[in-house]
Amino acid sequence: MKKLLLSLGLALGLTSSALAGNPSTSVGNANYTATNTDSRLVPTVALTANRTWTLPPAASTCVGAFGSYGSQGNCGNSFDIVDSQGNVGGSNSCINIVPTTGDNLNGGNNTVTFCETYGRVVLRPIGGTNWVVDDNEIQSTGFCIGSGTTGTVTFTTATPTVVTDTTYFGSGGVGNYACPVTFTSTAQLPTGVASGATPYWIIPSTVANNTYQIATSIQNALANPPVAVATTGAGAGTNTRNGGAAVVTNTAVNISAVGLTPGNWDCRATVARASNATASFTKLNAGLTFSNSTVAVPSQGLDASTYFTTAANVTAATAIDSKIGPAVFTVPIASAGVVSPLFLIVNDTFTVAWDSATGQIECRRMQ
Secondary structure, eight states, X not given: OHHHHHHHHHHHGGGTHHHHTSOEEEEOSSOEEOOTTXXXXXXOSOOSSOEEEEOOOTTOSOXXXXXXOBEEEESOOOEEEEOTTSOOOSTTOOEEEEOOTTOEESTTOOOEEEOOTTOEEEEEEETTTEEEEOOSSSSXXXXXXXXXXXXXXXXXXXXXXXXXXXXXXXXXXXXXXXXXXXXXXXXXXXXXXXXXXXXXXXXXXXXXXXXXXXXXXXXXXXXXSOOOOOOSSOXXXXXXXXXXXXXXXXXXXEXXXXXXXXXXXXXXXXXXXXXXXXXXXXXXXXXXXXXXXXXXXXXXXXXXXXXXXXXXXXXXXXXXXXXXXXXXXXXXXXXXXOOEEEEEEEOOEEESSOEEEEEEEEEEEOO
């Protein structure tokens, strides 16, 4: 509650002298295209559907009025979206922030979805055509649907295939991240989509109105442009989406990733596991790492990992959560638009059971 009040105080306490030259623009329950005289957008009506708000050109001569970054003169160029009245959040009531035609946002993953009730997002232009999210409160978060959750889906026969999933309420998130899912069918999945333990990754930039595209790896999901799966046959029967990635005993597996822009980041994660009640675990191991070449969890004892071993232990419940961090990760300065994936990896040891995992990564730029 203190954090919420502080965030609101910072967001709303600027309504006096600072706002004299920086008024807020009220936006209703609708799509909106910002101009270069807008600096803070405030949703004043509860959203009844996902809305798209388009940023002004990054090369505008005067965007916002908070400080100066030099490349666009001394009028300042940060850009705020503030939900000061609790009008954002929940399924299908988010704001999709997109760049204007010809510009890029967060390295080419050109949709940032803002869903945090009473939250705040700050964006700034870097270079002439690039925008990045730049806020120490909500810098980059990833949240994936829970392990073991299911939903009925359909696939288009197309390149790429589009998945319609009316029970999936995830989004591209603030930042760049990918969520793992698996698929099964009562008969036959479309040609091009494997059944069972094979994980696919929801491409964050494609999530809209309960539809999304999928990739065969986190890297493909976060690539610019993403590499999506194609289907060549319609399949048959009822198709089911399962949340989380299947975990094979004593085998490391990626369960999520977030793309970070250059800077110092304070990161933490939650791993959510689901298994059957007869699962007998002897090791629970998870960690955050930039290295994906060997798909290995960081060594025991590091701040960016959790490691727990025990004698064979049968789980009485079907859900196990573990926390990782906080830990500091540094992304070196690179060319504009480049993001570095930070991976969340699990490596459990168990018998007589099945295990699946998903997770949440949250990274905040250190100011």
